[in-house]
Amino acid sequence: MSKIAVVFGGQGSQYSGMGKKLSANYPEISNIYSILGEKLSDISFNGDIEIISKTDNLQPIMLAFQLSVVKLIKEKLNISATCGLSLGEYGALVLSEVIDEKAALELVKVRGFEMNLASNEVESGMLAVMNSNEDDLKNFINNNELKDRVYVANINSFKQIVISGEKTGIEKLQIILKENGIKAIPLKVSGAFHTPFMDSAAKNYKKSLESVKFSEPKIDYYPNLSGEKYNGEEMVDLLCKQIVSPVLLYKTFKNMVDDGVDTFIEIGPGSVISSIVKKEFKGIDVQTLKNDDEIINYIERLRNGE
Structure with missing residues (x-):
């Protein structure tokens, strides 16, 4: 039996209209976009790419998109493991039930705001x-x-x-x-992410993290900071350091494969993770859900038992 990992992309592959068709086709995700809020939902569905790509807009918009996909596919799959690239780590936290959708979206709104402020301090x-x-x-x-x-x-x-x-x-x-x-x-991003240039963002963000209750993951979860399966590390420290530290993506994938993962499903937008896994690991099944149309097609195939 396959050991499936769902993995979440990071910033850089966003597109105009992200989530618009999903929202129109699947009313069960409306609560996610209600948490996102009317203004950001409208930017996601109808905004210009330049507006979408602003860090404080993009982070919650992308997470809402990813959480919507998770909600629509997770009951049809036997998912064993998860990780995410930078922002995508918050999709992994929700999938593994460390935090819920509302907590993740509210955190990422603050994270995006603080990282945008830090980005404005230096070009x-x-x-x-x-x-x-x-x-x-x-x-x-x-x-x-x-x-x-x-x-x-x-x-x-x-x-x-x-x-x-x-x-x-x-x-x-x-x-x-x-x-x-x-x-x-x-890359199409607006800041020196995962470097000491984000120190002020990490310090300010810590207050928001300290107000959240984190649970133990229900499936294998691999943090960016270590690239290893989560083993009880303190979550506030882990997520603060993630903002100013390198993302150990290759180490993460290698550990997942070594732990038996043989199927990766990437929730984008984009296909950065899929491209890396296909190139670096042989004999692994890689599936990519990179935009609304591909995701709708995938959901319908799942629901039809294909």
Whole structure:
């Protein structure tokens, strides 16, 4: 029998109209969008991509989208494990019943607000680097006066690393990488996430986390901070540090596969996680639910017993 993991994407693959068709087709998710609120729901369904992509809008909008999909598919699947990329970790927390939908959405509204404030303190960005490993990138950073200006933010695989930091530092590093034949792609995000540039956000966010009751996960849950199966760590500390620390995505996937996961279902938007798992792990079934149309098709197939 397959061991299924549902995994949640992070910021960067959002699109206009996200969740609009889902909401129109499935009234049972209306309570999620009620918690999100009328203003953010309207931005999600009808807003321009530039407005959707603002950090304080995007984080709760994406989570509402992901929680809607979970609600519509979870009863038809035997899900054993979960994780998420950055913001996506909150989908994993709900799926594993550590917190409920309302608590997650209210937390992420604050998280997005605080991270947006911290982003406004310095012009910043993120860069996905292909075909270069962590050690080589750290050497490029340290040897070109970029230390404390840019940081490793996500370790997606041995050959795909995300760098985050000051915009001028990111631009300088991109030029250096190009000169060395290394491909680097700027991401559609507005802050130096998962670096010390987010210290103020983490400190302010802690107050909100301390007001929430966290339960023990009902299925295997793998936090970004450790990449290992949750083992009783203090949740407030875990989620505060997540904002300022690298996301250990590859380590997470390897541990999940080592623990017997053989089927990954990615709830997007987008297909970043699916692409990584397909490339790095052989013999694994990977399914991607990256937009409204694909999700509706998947739900109907599940309901028809396919």
